Amino acid sequence: MHALFLMVLCAALSCASSDSNQDNIQTLMDNVLVLRVPYGQGTRVYVPLTCGEAYQDQSVFWKKNGESQPALQGNQVNVLVEEMDGGNYTCHLGPDGEYLNHTVIMIQLDPDNRTVILEKKSPEEGHIHCSALNYKGSFHCTWTKTKSRSNAAVLLVKAERYLEKIPCELNADGSGVHCQDANCPYKEEQHRISLTIYIHIDSRLEAYTKTFYLREIVRPAKLPNLRISDGTVFSWNYPESWEKPCSFFGLQFQVKVVKAVKDPKHPCNSEGHIMGNITETKYEVNVKTKKYVFCVRAQDKHTSGPFGHWSHCIVNKDVVTC
Numbered sequence: 001m002h003a004l005f006l007m008v009l010c011a012a013l014s015c016a017s018s019d020s021n022q023d024n025i026q027t028l029m030d031n032v033l034v035l036r037v038p039y040g041q042g043t044r045v046y047v048p049l050t051c052g053e054a055y056q057d058q059s060v061f062w063k064k065n066g067e068s069q070p071a072l073q074g075n076q077v078n079v080l081v082e083e084m085d086g087g088n089y090t091c092h093l094g095p096d097g098e099y100l101n102h103t104v105i106m107i108q109l110d111p112d113n114r115t116v117i118l119e120k121k122s123p124e125e126g127h128i129h130c131s132a133l134n135y136k137g138s139f140h141c142t143w144t145k146t147k148s149r150s151n152a153a154v155l156l157v158k159a160e161r162y163l164e165k166i167p168c169e170l171n172a173d174g175s176g177v178h179c180q181d182a183n184c185p186y187k188e189e190q191h192r193i194s195l196t197i198y199i200h201i202d203s204r205l206e207a208y209t210k211t212f213y214l215r216e217i218v219r220p221a222k223l224p225n226l227r228i229s230d231g232t233v234f235s236w237n238y239p240e241s242w243e244k245p246c247s248f249f250g251l252q253f254q255v256k257v258v259k260a261v262k263d264p265k266h267p268c269n270s271e272g273h274i275m276g277n278i279t280e281t282k283y284e285v286n287v288k289t290k291k292y293v294f295c296v297r298a299q300d301k302h303t304s305g306p307f308g309h310w311s312h313c314i315v316n317k318d319v320v321t322c
Contacts, residue, residue: 024110028198029156031103034205035081036110046078051091051101060100063090081105086203106155106205117152117199117206119144128197128210130217131306133241135249137181139217141195141210144175152201162191181214189213220251220298220308226322228313234294235282236311252301255283256310258293268295268310290317 024036025047037043051060055075062072064079065087072079072089079089086105093100118127121144132139145152154174159166161181168179181193196209221239228234234255243249255275261267270293275283279301285294295312299305313322 028106028205031101032106032155033103034106034108035086036108037084039109039111039114043081043083045081047081047105048076048078049089049091049103051075055091055093055100058100059094060091061093061095061097063092064088066090068095079105081107083107084204105203106200107203108205108207112207115206115208117145117149117201117204118208119146126210127208128195130195130210130212131219132214132217133219133221133239134243135214135218136243137183137214138178139181139193139214140176140178142176143197143208145199149201152199154197154199155205156198158196158198159193161193166193168195183214189215215300215303215305217306218300218303219306220300222309223253223296223298223311226296226311226313228294228315228320228322232286233282233284234296234313236296237281239298239308250279250301251298252277252279253281253283254297254299254307256295257285257287258295259287259289259291261293267293267314268297268312291315 024045026034026036028034033047035045035047037045049062051062052075058075060073060075062069062077062079069079075091084107086107088102088104090102091100092098115127120127121129128141128143130139130141154170157168157170157177159168159179161183164182166179166181168177170177177195177197179195183189192211192213194209194211196207198205198207200206221241223236224239225237226234227236236253238246238251242251254277256268257273257275258267258270260270262270277299283296285292292315293312294315295310297307297310299307313320
């Protein structure tokens with residue numbers, strides 16, 4: 001009786017363990033399974049694979065990363081995944097026969113707090129930087145891989161706003177993505193955009209998510225047609241990429257005069273007094289020195305989002321270069 005109780009108990013524990021493992025196995029996309037395992041613990045998990053319903057009565061043999069697995073035969077098999085050792089499992093018609101199907105098993109740490117593939121841009125920004133030139137719905141996001149994981153590859157990009165999918169296109173070098181939200185620029189944003197990047201190196205998979213309102217990442221382009229008149233009055237235009245009418249999508253401008261330039265390539269990054277924020281597209285400089293750099297950049301005046309890049313003119317007595 002005691003032995004029978006132990007057998008029933010073991011069977012129950014086995015079922016519970018199996019159910020628990022199944023909860024940690026998710027289908028990320030076609031032919032890709034993700035197994036979530038706890039960090040720092042040795043794991044041995046059996047993952048069920050199926051070649052396909054059409055091959056139920058066929059002589060199916062399996063390979064892992066191109067190498068035969070004699071112990072794995074049949075349409076349905078359980079493969080043992082130890083630690084982070086996932087891989088590409090292919091099924092074939094016979095030991096060296098025709099390729100039939102495949103399943104890639106990726107490993108993701110749970111909880112996913114050991115991200116090592118991407119560099120963190122800043123504590124505030126996280127691993128992904130996103131920006132947009134206007135409110136037409138187009139935005140671009142970038143990331144940087146760590147030097148030791150430079151050969152990591154993006155597996156999947158997911159973007160959505162309140163369950164509505166946003167189409168995205170990956171950059172050719174895999175360092176960024178361009179997305180186009182169909183949201184109307186005149187419509188007030190009530191839901192954030194959620195962007196998730198799934199990137200892997202070998203079988204290790206990491207997911208990076210960034211959520212934002214478009215208004216938080218809109219950064220006006222550099223101001224064009226910066227010029228000087230009457231020797232002291234600078235003027236400029238709205239960027240061509242900015243939304244119109246300007247009365248609805250208004251900008252405010254920050255101006256700065258730099259007298260001592262430390263970095264000739266980026267003179268506006270040098271120390272200089274910021275003269276203040278204005279809404280007019282002109283500014284009169286009142287300084288005694290005849291050598292200085294005039295800098296101006298734009299910001300959405302309604303949201304106080306990020307500033308655009310500086311535009312500048314270099315004044316050297318009577319010679320002005322913009």
